[in-house]
Amino acid sequence: MILLALGTIAAITAINILAINFNYGPSSSPVSLYEMTRIVRGLDVVQIPPKLIERGRAEQAPSSEGSAERVVSRLLAARLSLPERDVRVRLQSDRFRPQVIVDEARIYADEGAANPILLGGFTIYVRQADGAWQTHSRIVDYWQARSVRFWRYATYYLGIAIVLPLAMLFSARFNRPVKAFAVSAGRIGDGHYDRPVPVVGPTEIRQAAVALNDMQERIAHLVRERTALVGAIAHDLRTPLSNLRFRVANADAETRASAEAEIRHMEQLIGSTLDYVDGEGRPLITEPLDLGSLLQTLADDCRDRGANVSFNPARKITVRGDIVRLRRLFTNLIENAIKFGNRVDLAYNVEGKEVVVDFMDDGPGIAEDDLPRAFDPFFRGERSRNRSTGGIGLGLAIAESAARAHDGMIELRNVPGGFRARVRLPIGAPVVAVT
Template sequence: MNSHLDRLNPSILTRIVALVAATLLLALGAMMLVAFRGPPPHARPMFLPEAAQLLRGEAAPTAAAWSIARYHSDRAPLPDVGQEVDGHASTQIAGMLGVPTRDVRLLRERPPASMRDTPLPPQSDSARSALFRAFVVAQRTGDGWTVVQAWQGANLRWYGITLSLMAGIFILLLLPAYWVARRITQPIRRLAEGAATERPERAEPLPLTGPPEVRAVGAAYNHMRARIADYLSERTAMLVAIAHDLRTPMTRLSFRLEQLPDGPRAKAQADVEEMRAMVTTLLDFMREGADTAARVRIDLSAMVETLADDLSDMGQEVAVIRSDRAVVLGDVVALRRCIGNLVENAVRYGGAARIAIAVDGRQASVSVEDDGPGVPDTTIERLCEPFYRGEASRNRETGGVGLGLAIARNIADSHGGRLAFANRTEGGLRASVTLPMAR
């Protein structure tokens, strides 16, 4: 089965080699098309009869592709560097005009040095009568010489056609090359997006498509994701079992503490209650990671306003300063706990909390600000680590056990959102939960 797939789905190396080979073949074909089917790069030469017409003042058929200068001179033109007098052609033009040979002079470009000593074959009279690139022809008149200077310009039509063909061929080659390259890189891009997921154990397995190399990497990634999910499940089950089993000895310890005197008993009972709260919080933390609750449409602004009213009734200084209407998809209890943990953290360390709900495009954000001391920039990224507390002491009066923000982050992640913290320039901390809007 795999060998059949490999034949139908070649490797990346094979695809790239095939793409390069196809591009080279098309480019060679395009060059041959331009070379053999296009017009010549220069206009066709001018012949001796046309030069005679120019001396008569008539328009030659090919003169439109040449630049012509006609003037009168007191003496016969002399050859410049790279020119020579062509006596044979001068005699022919004189015969066409019906004047003596001495009254006509033709100056043409000198042939290359390698061809000067090479005798021309008899059948090359037509080649002798062709004038290329530039020439000067003159005829003696009564008071001097009539001189016609001609030089051949570039064939703009040839260049226009050639450049148009090259641009068209480039576009025709670019489009399929882009399509093939996109098909080659699409599985790699999908693999990169899957690997960049913050919670890979919750992501869907990658489809095993594309070239053999990409399928092998995708299979390895899926195997790694499954192992991470199994490891986290085992860890969660172990911690839940330990936390659950600790409740029984703590309950027995509470009964035995009743036999102690009042002073030591109160301190011991406080320690037991702190242990029980820690166990309960740990269980809640592990349950939030399970993410098994059904999702419904939630009016986020109404939920936050209700939460703020409940906390205000309990004597906490909580206020909603902005409330854009936002509807999200999620678990009401979990989201209420997520935002409640942020508000309680702000009240605990800042004395008060201000909540703002804003909508930006397809996302809703809930910001909780306080006027507390803030958090050092070096440790702000650790606030959501389990059991980490920004306040150094472990006193229950100044803070919890370090799981409140971790629970809030788990809830935000499970809803496709993000939890972030930032110190305010005017002092205090800002905690923001960003959630996707319900469609």
């Protein structure tokens, strides 16, 4: 990148030097009024060889048209000590700068120092004693004369035309690894530990990428160990629970009912914990799924249990995902809505590059202060600690883990008249819409 920057500076400098020092030859060299006087008198001029001046005679001389021509004619007549009517000048290609000549004559003429410069061609007519006009002409290609001025101004724009793409290339080469680094760091923040940061770019970015990958590997290792430990504990608890169930079988009815209720709660807790562990550690197995059919099946199951769940599929959308994870995701959200509301409405649609599934209920919702913590494992928004209403606190955590595994997300929001959970799944890799 340093070489690219130095090369850009060197290229612009070379262009400026060429444009400033480019010589178009003596035919377009500037000619002052003093040098025009020497041309008429037949004397040599430094930058204009005699062969470039055409001399001739004319029966008539055209009148000077512009103010610049009249000014140059008057000044030249004064230099030649001739009457103004006997000297006429026609300018070939300096018509684009007449005001400069007029201003110079107005400011310097009184001091006798006016000496305007002509860049293009011209013809000088000087009346002779016999009434004919002697001509002295320098014919210059109009566009060649203008090109001297054009290229010197065009250097600036040419420099921009060269620098701009090089600057964009420089910026892209520098920003691409930085952007990849930021995206990868964001994935780690979202809980994706299986996508290493590309080790590309400047030395500092590569060093940071290596350090981030090492940190990511350590975090993933700790998460796997924690998940395995929790899963092992939850699994091993099933055996003593089974033993307790046999031991209370012969107890009195009141003791047995209380103990069995506690055992059922612990089994529910263990089941939810194992579901959460399974979602964190289980690899994603994707296949094409009809989203409408999946939601319709879940809604029918809930209605069979007496829940008020409405769902009307609007269009067919095929989702490529893990059937176990998606079923668990949608089931947890539906059951969460049923638990706190009397009615649940399901709907889905495609928005841009995402499939959006809404779960609306008419329940009290979640306190705004608790929304940021709603996906934390074992967090319960219902603070009564009542097992029948508060739940275990893993439903949303399991759903969020499943959505994240599909590169999606869940949005929770209190809305007028209830609560809405919205699942977003990207259309890119895992989701395909079928029309």
